[in-house]
Amino acid sequence: MSQYHAVPVPPMSIRFDQAAGTLSPEGPTLTRRMSDLEGLFRDHEAWEKAVADGDPVVYSVISSPVPEIDRELPQSITTIQPGTTGGELWMTKGHQHPNHQGEIYLGISGRGGLLMFDGTETRWVEMTPGTIGYMPPGWAHRSVNIGDEPYSFLAVYPGGAGHDYGWVLEHGMGLRALSGADGVELVDYVEG
Amino acid sequence: MSQYHAVPVPPMSIRFDQAAGTLSPEGPTLTRRMSDLEGLFRDHEAWEKAVADGDPVVYSVISSPVPEIDRELPQSITTIQPGTTGGELWMTKGHQHPNHQGEIYLGISGRGGLLMFDGTETRWVEMTPGTIGYMPPGWAHRSVNIGDEPYSFLAVYPGGAGHDYGWVLEHGMGLRALSGADGVELVDYVEG
Numbered sequence: 001m002s003q004y005h006a007v008p009v010p011p012m013s014i015r016f017d018q019a020a021g022t023l024s025p026e027g028p029t030l031t032r033r034m035s036d037l038e039g040l041f042r043d044h045e046a047w048e049k050a051v052a053d054g055d056p057v058v059y060s061v062i063s064s065p066v067p068e069i070d071r072e073l074p075q076s077i078t079t080i081q082p083g084t085t086g087g088e089l090w091m092t093k094g095h096q097h098p099n100h101q102g103e104i105y106l107g108i109s110g111r112g113g114l115l116m117f118d119g120t121e122t123r124w125v126e127m128t129p130g131t132i133g134y135m136p137p138g139w140a141h142r143s144v145n146i147g148d149e150p151y152s153f154l155a156v157y158p159g160g161a162g163h164d165y166g167w168v169l170e171h172g173m174g175l176r177a178l179s180g181a182d183g184v185e186l187v188d189y190v191e192g
Numbered sequence: 193m194s195q196y197h198a199v200p201v202p203p204m205s206i207r208f209d210q211a212a213g214t215l216s217p218e219g220p221t222l223t224r225r226m227s228d229l230e231g232l233f234r235d236h237e238a239w240e241k242a243v244a245d246g247d248p249v250v251y252s253v254i255s256s257p258v259p260e261i262d263r264e265l266p267q268s269i270t271t272i273q274p275g276t277t278g279g280e281l282w283m284t285k286g287h288q289h290p291n292h293q294g295e296i297y298l299g300i301s302g303r304g305g306l307l308m309f310d311g312t313e314t315r316w317v318e319m320t321p322g323t324i325g326y327m328p329p330g331w332a333h334r335s336v337n338i339g340d341e342p343y344s345f346l347a348v349y350p351g352g353a354g355h356d357y358g359w360v361l362e363h364g365m366g367l368r369a370l371s372g373a374d375g376v377e378l379v380d381y382v383e384g
Contacts, residue, residue, distance in 0.1 A: 011308045011315040011331055014324040016298065023324075064324070066294065071329040073294035073350065102258065102265035104348060106208065116203045123203040132206040132215075132256070137263040139203055156296060156348045158265065 008072060014064050018108045018129075021077050021152040027063035032093065034058055034085070039169055040093060042176055042190060043086025050085050057081060058090050070160030079152040080112065080145040084179045091115075091177065094142030094168040097161035103141070106154040107131040111147030113184060115173050116140065122174030124186060127153060142173050146183040200264060206256050210300045210321075213269050213344040219255035224285065226250055226277070231361055232285060234368055234382060235278025242277050249273060250282050262352030271344040272304065272337040276371045283307075283369065286334030286360040289353035295333070298346040299323040303339030305376060307365050308332065314366030316378060319345060334365050338375040 015024040034050045037058060041047040050056065059080040066074040083090040094115070097103070105114060107127040114125040114133040117140045125133045126146075133153075135141045145151040172189040179185070207216040226242045229250060233239040242248065251272040258266040275282040286307070289295070297306060299319040306317040306325040309332045317325045318338075325345075327333045337343040364381040371377070 009326070009328055011317065011328060012326045013317045013319075014326060016322050016324050018322065064326075066326055071293050073296055073326075073348070075296065075324065101263045102351070104265055104267065125203065125205045127205075130208050130210065132208050132267065134201070134204045134206060134256075134258055134265075136201055136203060156265070158350055159294070 008069055009066055012065065014075070016154065021079055021108060023062060023064045023075065023077060025065050027065045029063070030061040031057055032059050037093060041085050041088050043088065046086030056083070058083070059092055066159070068159045072159035073156060074159050076155045077108070077152055078143060078155060079150050080143060081150055082145050082148050087178050089144045089146055089177045089179055089184060091144040092142050093165050094140060094173055095163045095165050096140040096167035097137070098164045099161050100137035101158040101161040102137050103135045103155060103157040103161065105133040105135070105143070107133070108152045108154055110145065110149050110151030111183065112151035112153065113144040113146050113177055115142045115144060115175060115177065117171070117174040119171055124175065127151070140168055140171070140173065142168065144177040144184070146177065200261055201258055204257065206267070208346065213271055213300060215254060215256045215267065215269060217257050219257045221255070222253040223249055224251050229285060233277050233280050235280065238278030248275070250275070251284055258351070260351045264351035265348060266351050268347050269300070269344055270335060270347060271342050272335060273342055274337050274340050279370050281336045281338055281369045281371055281376060283336040284334050285357050286332060286365055287355045287357050288332040288359035289329070290356045291353050292329035293350040293353040294329050295327045295347060295349040295353065297325040297327070297335070299325070300344045300346055302337065302341050302343030303375065304343035304345065305336040305338050305369055307334045307336060307367060307369065309363070309366040311363055316367065319343070332360055332363070332365065334360070336369040336376070338369065
């Protein structure tokens with residue numbers, strides 16, 4: 001047996017309710033308000049105003065009990081609220097895995113987009129219920145709500161991959177997702 | 193960028209149709225007939241008879257295009273047909289990951305069971321649509337159809353984990369799943 005067998009978590013059953021967007025039992029929940037997204041929106045003044053004007057919840061992440069440690073395979077459900085700030089669609093902070101490993105997202109409700117950036121090239125995958133978006137190792141990723149209702153997806157990711165949010169502040173994501181006629185208009189990235 | 197960034201597979205979208213049990217685009221498909229399950233059923237004579245009597249397909253595995261290589265996160269859908277051989281429910285061969293890493297199964301149709309064995313202890317998780325079965329690193333796993341219709345599940349697993357089928361032939365799985373009054377009766381493992 002591996003040294004990793006020393007039971008960080010036992011075999012278990014987790015109920016994944018796609019209609020409700022829940023995992024049960026549930027691990028830690030993370031809530032991101034507008035004030036947590038400093039430096040990410042193109043329109044800094046619109047961001048400041050939104051923070052002052054109630055600092056709304058932009059997205060939340062509920063996790064399964066499987067921990068984020070090497071060799072485990074945790075899961076989480078992210079729900080992004082619909083909205084725009086300075087015309088830019090509400091989104092996650094985005095991150096790179098410092099330990100480059102692949103990840104999947106499975107769309108479960110609403111309409112979203114998955115923006116991926118490897119430092120040079122950008123890819124956009126539209127997400128609806130039943131879409132698996134695949135992020136190969138080395139591609140930073142951000143999710144965007146492009147619809148009028150909450151957008152939820154299940155993530156499955158190697159527990160030792162890590163989250164580097166600073167990478168996105170430094171390198172950007174290649175494109176920005178603005179509200180457009182068909183839900184989304186992708187434009188070149190300019191600094192926030 | 194990591195050395196692994198050299199594009200074994202690009203960012204992509206994969207359509208996961210839970211009603212049909214398909215992934216699109218699709219990678220390799222594996223078909224396991226009764227003759228592929230030598231040495232796994234308790235009743236060797238019943239197994240020989242089933243091989244002679246048409247050698248039926250017991251289960252099939254369709255894969256996504258994401259390859260089974262280190263740092264990638266491939267997916268697959270396994271469908272086990274309903275049936276018994278010598279009273280033992282139809283099942284997968286079962287395997288251990290030689291590079292111990294966690295894996296998840298998501299039940300999508302039918303009724304199944306997930307048998308896990310770490311060489312000493314055994315765990316059984318009943319699987320219905322919406323159940324995530326979690327296999328921690330170091331636990332061998334086998335799936336069983338405990339219902340009257342095909343049982344299908346989505347697997348998500350680290351591409352570098354590997355598959356050791358010999359481990360199960362050598363160590364068994366702790367328990368066997370026989371057809372019983374409520375679908376399944378778990379009994380102590382005896383050699384096939």
